[in-house]
Amino acid sequence: MQLPIHPPVKPMLAKPVPEIPPGQIYEPKWDGFRSIIFRDGDEVEIGSRNEKPMTRYFPEVVAAVLANFPERAVIDGEIIVADTGRNTLDFEALQQRIHPAASRVALLAEQTPASFVAFDLLALGDEDLTELPFAQRRDRLVQALSQAKPPVYVTPATDDVTTAQRWFEEFEGAGLDGLIAKPRDITYLPDKRVMFKIKHKRTADCVVAGYRVHKSAENRIGSLLLGLYDEREVLVSVGVIGSFPLTVREELFQELQPLVTEFEGHPWNWAAHQQGERTPRKNEVSRWNNGKDLSFIPLRPERVVEVRYDYMEGLRFRHTAQFERWRTDREPRTCTYEQLERPVRFDLAEVLTSR
Structure with a gap:
């Protein structure tokens, strides 16, 4: 891959706080596999939090990346599986996707297909965007995936605390895990806990x-x-x-x-x-x-x-x-x-x- 950022990259992390901090950009906290995805033309690599590639386990996500990502990009996000019957996240089904047998991987890709929810843009084309403030990276992400179709999504975000509080209360009913609060001006810092997470206790x-x-x-x-x-x-x-x-x-x-x-x-x-x-x-x-x-x-x-x-x-x-x-x-x-x-x-x- 000839990208300005090369795999593996450890994702930026969040530290727990008891209350929603003011003056941030707020996103739902997804309950899935954290993943930084690299695309360079026809090449795709799905990274993981432990830096081991997950590409072989999610062939349908690879296909979705090729269909929806910009030609050359590095995007941070979450791989999720939905329980279509209950219309909620299903982490247990997601765990089952990690299987050594190729035949089983192919079967599960059909039975419990995964989606990718994007929430940060690290590189686009030849540009390394990690030194930009998060607010600018967010705007670039929305623009880069403006034409994306399911199963690729851009996570919702708001800078309104009242809306964030409502999300915290309502979105749990869809299987989400709380909120992430991100300072508007943070650069992308791999493996550093510079964001904040608010979870239900x-x-x-x-x-x-x-x-x-x-x-x-x-x-x-x-x-x-x-x-x-x-x-x-x-x-x-x-x-x-x-x-x-x-x-x-x-x-x-x-x-x-x-x-x-x-x-x-x-x-x-x-x-x-x-x-x-x-x-x-x-x-x-x-x-x-x-x-x-x-x-x-x-x-x-x-x-x-x-x-x-x-x-x-x-x-x-x-x-x-x-x-x-x-x-x-x-x-x-x-x-x-x-x-x-x-x-x-x-x-x-x-x-x-x-x-």
């Missing part, structure tokens, strides 16, 4: 029904497995807590030993696993790290913990939950989905087509 009381040991020692807790009871009074696996100081990991291990039990009679007994129910599985492994064993030690579901989370994806927490406090005053059976705040459904198409 909520709490829930969950049942602790198992744990995984820490990679450093067998007597330390790696993560606690969390559950909520559904309308059938089935304990559903909803996520994990995984961040503890080392001393706390050892203390928790000792505290939880009296609750260790057998899988017989446990709500997440894989031998009695019913198809369609979300439970941790025997010898489950991470799709991102094939050597990582995700099997767990079952506990009697008698302890309740309050956790912080940002939002749900289907029946589970989208991200790892954070420990808030133990709830010795709560009965496990009262920890149900009914306590969760449900965002009002919002049409993803309205977000994608809004400017």
Whole structure:
């Protein structure tokens, strides 16, 4: 490729803040794979946050880039997959797109096609635009993709705080992850946290029904497995807590030993696993790290913990939950989905087509 910027490039990042800062340019925070895409004529490379190319996994995105991008350009954005039935983002389906088999990649490209949402322009033709203020890069991006058609989009943006607050409240119903606030005058700084992200934060009381040991020692807790009871009074696996100081990991291990039990009679007994129910599985492994064993030690579901989370994806927490406090005053059976705040459904198409 003969571009003014060459792959790989680490994307510019955002740091979390509790409130929407004033005087910025605001965009929806998309829940997908961050990607910088390079096009030079017939050549396309899809970069990733870890600098490894994702080009082979998204042939339909490559085709869309060739059909919609300028002849030579470098554009920062997000690869997303939409659940067309619910008209919302589907991160779980997006994760499935990373597959080693070419035949599977081709099939998934048809079954769960991805889109690309652009939000920054790093280079155009022979111009390196990274030293321009973001406001100017944004204007150039809108102009460069003014004729683009789905599945290539330009993210909505506003400098009005009231509009940004409305987006923060409404767009979650389409599966989005909050807001990004960008100073108007920032240059593009790869791998630097110079933008701001505002995410939804909520709490829930969950049942602790198992744990995984820490990679450093067998007597330390790696993560606690969390559950909520559904309308059938089935304990559903909803996520994990995984961040503890080392001393706390050892203390928790000792505290939880009296609750260790057998899988017989446990709500997440894989031998009695019913198809369609979300439970941790025997010898489950991470799709991102094939050597990582995700099997767990079952506990009697008698302890309740309050956790912080940002939002749900289907029946589970989208991200790892954070420990808030133990709830010795709560009965496990009262920890149900009914306590969760449900965002009002919002049409993803309205977000994608809004400017």
